[in-house]
Amino acid sequence: MVFLTPNRRLISSARLLSASRSAPRLGLALARAMSSGSAQRVFQLRLDPLTGNSEWVVIEEDARETAPESLHKGLLATTSYLDMLNDSRRNRAFREAIDKAIAGPCRVLDIGAGTGLLSMMAARAMTLRDTPTCHNNNGSVIACESYLPMVKLMRKVLRVNDMARSITVLNKRSDEVRVGVDIDSRADVLVSEILDSELLGEGLIPTLQHAHDMLLVENPVTVPYKAIVYGQLVESTYLWKLHDLYNNEAEISDGIHLVPAGLERIIGVKLQQHPMHCDAIKQEIKLLSEPFRIFEFNFGKRPESHGETAVRVKATGSGQVNAVISWWMLQLDDKGSIHYSTAPKWIALSGAGNWCDHWKQCVWFIPGKGVPLARDEEIFLCAAHGDTSISYQLEPHQPKSTGVDHNVKGGDFCLSLSPERIAIYGDAEWRLSVLNAIKAVLQRRAPSLCIIADDSIFLALLVAHLSIASHIMVLFPGLQDKGVHYLKAVADANGFSMDCIEFVRKKMANWTVHDTHKKAVDLLIAEPFYYGSDGMLPWQNLRFWNERTALDSLLSKDASIMPCKGLLKVCAMSLLDLWNSRRSLDKIEGFDHSVVNATLGACGDAADGGPCLPFFIWQCGEVKELSQIVTVMEFDFSRPISPCQGKAKVEFSERGICHGLVLWIDWVMDAENSIVVSTGPDQRYWKQGVKLLSTPVAAGFHGSADTSETSSLIVQTSFDPSNGELVIEHRPS
Incomplete structure (x- = not known):
């Protein structure tokens, strides 16, 4: 069986799970095209970010082609x-x-x-x-x-x-x-x-x-x-932190061992190529080789499903090989005169054009601290491709991968997390903030019953380590059994017994006092982090608020909730490359495409500037902050979930062209508002929400004589808990 995702991804049933996890970027998990007689229909699995529930939505062919524009706009406006x-x-x-x-x-x-x-x-x-x-x-x-x-x-x-x-x-x-x-x-x-x-x-x-x-x-x-695939060996501390939690954690002395000694492979990133705009970290990359050719695919011949090659690579400098950065080049004609390359801009004659997001470079992480290389040393890179992916192996230094074995006691179980999640768990400042927040709660009172509402293995270890007398219930809505297997494997190293931890499969919305063993919940906590939601908009993690509400009748009168609240932050930014990549279309090589603008959510054509989309701002090409950061709305988790409205004046502090508003949530972890975990643009491990303007605004200062400039914007937001949507409106003040 073959499934189809809205951004044109054809995937086999074996890749269905990973596809469904990448789809929050699209707002839809997956789609399946089917035929029924002469009628065509598509089944879309629509996810509710606040409940984690999903439902099938049927889209049928309209023979007259007169279906309302709104029917498909939501499906296509978030695609590439x-x-x-x-x-x-x-x-x-x-x-x-x-x-x-x-x-x-x-x-x-x-x-x-x-x-x-x-x-x-x-x-x-x-x-x-x-x-x-x-x-x-x-x-x-x-x-x-x-x-x-x-x-x-x-x-x-x-x-x-x-x-x-x-x-x-x-x-x-x-x-x-x-x-x-x-x-x-x-x-x-x-x-x-x-x-x-x-x-x-x-x-x-x-x-x-x-x-x-x-x-x-x-x-x-x-x-x-x-098409020809190229690669290059690089050293980069940033890329190293995205996959090697064991060695990064070794430098942190907080008593928590996410990756205990002897279980170095207990947590890792999925062995695959990870798309990334590598130009954004050019200054943090040391090139250790010249580019080298890996595979060539001739479209005019039937390709093989599997292929292997060994490339002899000579080091151009000394260092640790932390990653292989790869890209491809198309030769579009048989004479070799027309090319297109996805190479980073540091490659001479790459033909790099305007920034675009549909194709990036790819990063393959080298395990551990990497492979040491001396200048002029030669090393073999073994590459293999299957039907849908390419993998790499450095020889002879890099050990062969043995895959994933779910035998926890054997030490071969591996919990696969995203590179950004690996980096967050290895970030000393982030860990200290969460640790201090938990300690402050526990100092006031040792909870009899604590519930970890999300997929945070760090919080589960932290509470179990610091409060041995507490009974801890973990939901792990995304990790499920994998999270429990992990806790069992690391319990001894973290000084707790699994007897104090209970895994609950039942959704919180259906809980009664019997599910909590007739105990009131003293401590309800989350980061919040939901496994598989890395591509979602920041406020879709408000699922925590929804689940806190479902548990309202079971909370003790003085229950501690962490985080205590969420602050929706906004900053006006110049986002030239991102805006241009989503601007309205006119003619493309002589063909009129203006009819697609409204459906695809183009800027400059759609009245609202298109949908709010998640991006790593630091990877969005040319960007510049034009205003101070302001709070536009507050979510109070001490109360049940409810509709929220907010309004703020965003005053420009820099001149430039404002292309959009960047929004994120800062999580206030303690009641004293002293510990705040930000997910803003200066934190590279979280995606922010971007609301592009329909028409860019010239940013100026209050009192400027230039009448073409605007000194500020009024931003209004409203949150609807029935569907998890955040409506964002703006106007010049």
């Missing part, structure tokens, strides 16, 4: 389509290559057609040439797109560009297309862009395999022609 369509360098490269590849009428297949841009380029190219060079004189273009909301949008684009009769749209996965049923004959030309930052993650290899087996002629023309 807009960012990709604003990538002028990409668009130009594909147009030039398609114009060269198609020399007359032929049969063209576009897999993962999206808005139909490449299909329209191919159809136009056919009309510009007189002499056919393909297998027959009957030209046709088949646009294959499996995601129904995008198919609807594509048809609008085709009509606006008078291309509806020139292109046949198939609302199917390419592996469902049959020659003689869906298309008349095999295609002479394949135009397709189903690439992610790693290159293979969108299913490039299985898609090409099926296309060559069933849909393409022998030796077809393809755009792109081939």
